[in-house]
Amino acid sequence: MSTTPTVVLSGVHSGPNPSPGLGLARSLRLAWPRLRLEALDYSPRSTGLSASEFDRTHIRPGWHTADLGALCTGLVSIVESTGAVFLPGLDLEAALLAERVPGHPALLLPPAAAFDVVAKPGETAASLLGLAVPEHRFAEGVEDAADFAARHGWRIWVKGPRYEAVAATTRAELAAALERVRATWGAECLLQRHVAGTEESVVFAALDGELLGACAMRKTMVTSEGKTWAGAVDHLDHATRARLIDLVRVTRWTGGGEVEFVRETDTGIPYLLEVNPRFPAWIHGATLAGVNLPARLVAAATGIPRGEREKAHSTGFVRVVEEIPAGPHATGAVPLAHRVVASEPAALGKHPSGMPVLSRRLTPARPRPRPTPVDPVRAADIAAALVVDPYESPARVLFGGVLDRGLDRLAAVCRDVEDATGVPTRFAYSVKTNPDPRVLDAVLRRGALVEAISQAEARRCAEAGFPGDRVVLGGPAKWWRFDGGPVKFGAVFCDSVTDLERTVDLLAQGAVYADVVGLRLAPPTVASRFGVDLTCPRAYRRVAEVLRAAPLGRIGLQFHHAASQIGLRAWLREYTAAITVAADLLARVDVRARCVDLGGGWPPGLSRAELGSQLTRASRVAVRELGSLDQVLFEPGKYLVERAMAVFTTVLDVRDGTHGRAAVVDASIAELPDWVSHPHPVLWRAPGAGWRRLPAGDESVLGRLCMEHDRPRAGITLPEGIAPGDHLLFLDAGAYDASMSYRFGV
Numbered sequence: 001m002s003t004t005p006t007v008v009l010s011g012v013h014s015g016p017n018p019s020p021g022l023g024l025a026r027s028l029r030l031a032w033p034r035l036r037l038e039a040l041d042y043s044p045r046s047t048g049l050s051a052s053e054f055d056r057t058h059i060r061p062g063w064h065t066a067d068l069g070a071l072c073t074g075l076v077s078i079v080e081s082t083g084a085v086f087l088p089g090l091d092l093e094a095a096l097l098a099e100r101v102p103g104h105p106a107l108l109l110p111p112a113a114a115f116d117v118v119a120k121p122g123e124t125a126a127s128l129l130g131l132a133v134p135e136h137r138f139a140e141g142v143e144d145a146a147d148f149a150a151r152h153g154w155r156i157w158v159k160g161p162r163y164e165a166v167a168a169t170t171r172a173e174l175a176a177a178l179e180r181v182r183a184t185w186g187a188e189c190l191l192q193r194h195v196a197g198t199e200e201s202v203v204f205a206a207l208d209g210e211l212l213g214a215c216a217m218r219k220t221m222v223t224s225e226g227k228t229w230a231g232a233v234d235h236l237d238h239a240t241r242a243r244l245i246d247l248v249r250v251t252r253w254t255g256g257g258e259v260e261f262v263r264e265t266d267t268g269i270p271y272l273l274e275v276n277p278r279f280p281a282w283i284h285g286a287t288l289a290g291v292n293l294p295a296r297l298v299a300a301a302t303g304i305p306r307g308e309r310e311k312a313h314s315t316g317f318v319r320v321v322e323e324i325p326a327g328p329h330a331t332g333a334v335p336l337a338h339r340v341v342a343s344e345p346a347a348l349g350k351h352p353s354g355m356p357v358l359s360r361r362l363t364p365a366r367p368r369p370r371p372t373p374v375d376p377v378r379a380a381d382i383a384a385a386l387v388v389d390p391y392e393s394p395a396r397v398l399f400g401g402v403l404d405r406g407l408d409r410l411a412a413v414c415r416d417v418e419d420a421t422g423v424p425t426r427f428a429y430s431v432k433t434n435p436d437p438r439v440l441d442a443v444l445r446r447g448a449l450v451e452a453i454s455q456a457e458a459r460r461c462a463e464a465g466f467p468g469d470r471v472v473l474g475g476p477a478k479w480w481r482f483d484g485g486p487v488k489f490g491a492v493f494c495d496s497v498t499d500l501e502r503t504v505d506l507l508a509q510g511a512v513y514a515d516v517v518g519l520r521l522a523p524p525t526v527a528s529r530f531g532v533d534l535t536c537p538r539a540y541r542r543v544a545e546v547l548r549a550a551p552l553g554r555i556g557l558q559f560h561h562a563a564s565q566i567g568l569r570a571w572l573r574e575y576t577a578a579i580t581v582a583a584d585l586l587a588r589v590d591v592r593a594r595c596v597d598l599g600g601g602w603p604p605g606l607s608r609a610e611l612g613s614q615l616t617r618a619s620r621v622a623v624r625e626l627g628s629l630d631q632v633l634f635e636p637g638k639y640l641v642e643r644a645m646a647v648f649t650t651v652l653d654v655r656d657g658t659h660g661r662a663a664v665v666d667a668s669i670a671e672l673p674d675w676v677s678h679p680h681p682v683l684w685r686a687p688g689a690g691w692r693r694l695p696a697g698d699e700s701v702l703g704r705l706c707m708e709h710d711r712p713r714a715g716i717t718l719p720e721g722i723a724p725g726d727h728l729l730f731l732d733a734g735a736y737d738a739s740m741s742y743r744f745g746v
């Protein structure tokens, strides 16, 4: 037993995303200049091992080689042999020790049950702390994940079980993030809505359920990864302290901890991001502000008397980068054991303490997921669509039942909106989404309208039987190849001021008749190439001039931006802002709007109630701003047709690759050109068997084309018995996959 008190600290890497060990060492040194400090880490690449703060360093075997039990025993014997206490700097190491060496008085870490309370998304901890939890979902595959992302306007985070959070704003980013987070950490990913606001932290220290101290920190500078680079330190308010005392008492917390949360700018609601079961890397910033929590913890745990009083050097801290002499372990050759990990790209530079390896080892192996049965309604739809056997392959098939039920749902949404607002409501199907004559015919028979963006589309609608007054014409190229008319439309929406002027001319000449003439409004704060942004004073003035000069009769306003991209909330916000300024303009020129047309890019997963309530809200905004209306229109495209078609295909080859197996099929991205915008669920059928749905995983389906990116589906698990001659059915291929498909290699 040494007579000088000793503290062993793990997790001492200092990089762009540092561990707390070095900060802890500095804080403890400030309290006790002669305290013996020993650093412990799992690779010589951990840069803090070279720091002069440490009297001794221990490089432990990496997590991939060692027996976990032996690693824990070894660590405990290092601590016990020097009579030291141990402060962990690595979450997973702390969790492992809590489980394997419960209640050891020298290990200053929370008990195992506390780790469960704070496990992401941390609902129990949040309720104890009086914080909300952002909307979240655990996701295996990209299908669920894309649905969640669309609901939250493609502003979401993909989080690892303990570490790492990756922002995803597109489907490609989402797929890559899921793959990477799962490959790195092993476990399921947590998806969480992005909360726009300021990030704050509370750091605390506790011993046996008793709070020893805490303070708050607001990030004033962050790195591109969102890590703290500078912060302002403050006292805790009374209420927060009381809540924290509860959390610490209920969990019988020992050791350091950090609560990270974000206060949403729009609502003021604080949302929990995570609770870390250790001190944060910026801990020395709190010490410099006069709250030395590591020293309080060590003093309370060991009884070492504190020499100096805590002293505030400032109320904020900044980080700097500093070169220091490398220690002997850091300059030598990298031992073979560590090179094994280095074969994973960037693993050593980013995670020298080996947490990904430990995380994967701690994740229980899951059985290989099997294909699941399809529900009877879907099975009946497929049976009705695939009537002859063998089929032409590849082939696009229409599910008449899905289309019919979609039309029923749209009719019901119209009734719901009408009942709620009193304004007659109809929909105009977007022809460009899928101009298949069978789709147009089904829409026609329901008495609905169509929305066309070219003269060719308008002619196609006429051929399908639509009278002119059931055609809405919009888009920037609506007069391209115009034959001079005369022609009639239900409504014409102009995409720019010049388009409005040209349309007014055509109306004046008698070349065009329209029940409603109007303007497409651009979203004011989301970038869009379409419509007129009336919040721009010049556009506002020019539109006002045109409307004063040419009394247009029935005026309409159209707003379209893909809700599947920006989310329903942002859609309503942009729409409301655009309608409000348009209402102001119309009042000035003394013109009444009679109709609003709500384009939407509505995601196919929305229920009747969700779409109905969005449209009801939008209609109410219109009535409030514009006065009573004759009609509300809305423009479903993919909402109606995406799920109404599938691509039927035959397996040509099943091969082994570096990432599991891949099936090569006779379809390709020429038949599925929209494969990037949404994941297509895949069904599989062996000869003579029924269709089954393929679960999430790491395998792929490759197309027939000689193009690297002809991989219409990744992130699935192929069935054990899949073989050439089996069939696959790519679902949800009825929207732009249909209208944009092309001939290639056939």
Ligand SMILES: *Cc1c(COP(=O)(O)O)cnc(C)c1O
Pocket (backbone or CB within 6 Å): 430, 432, 433, 451, 474, 560, 562, 599, 600, 601, 602, 635, 636, 637, 638, 639, 735
């Ligand atoms: C394309 C389009 C739609 C339909 O969009 P989807 O994404 O297919 O739902 C609706 N309105 C307008 C103005 C469009 O250009």
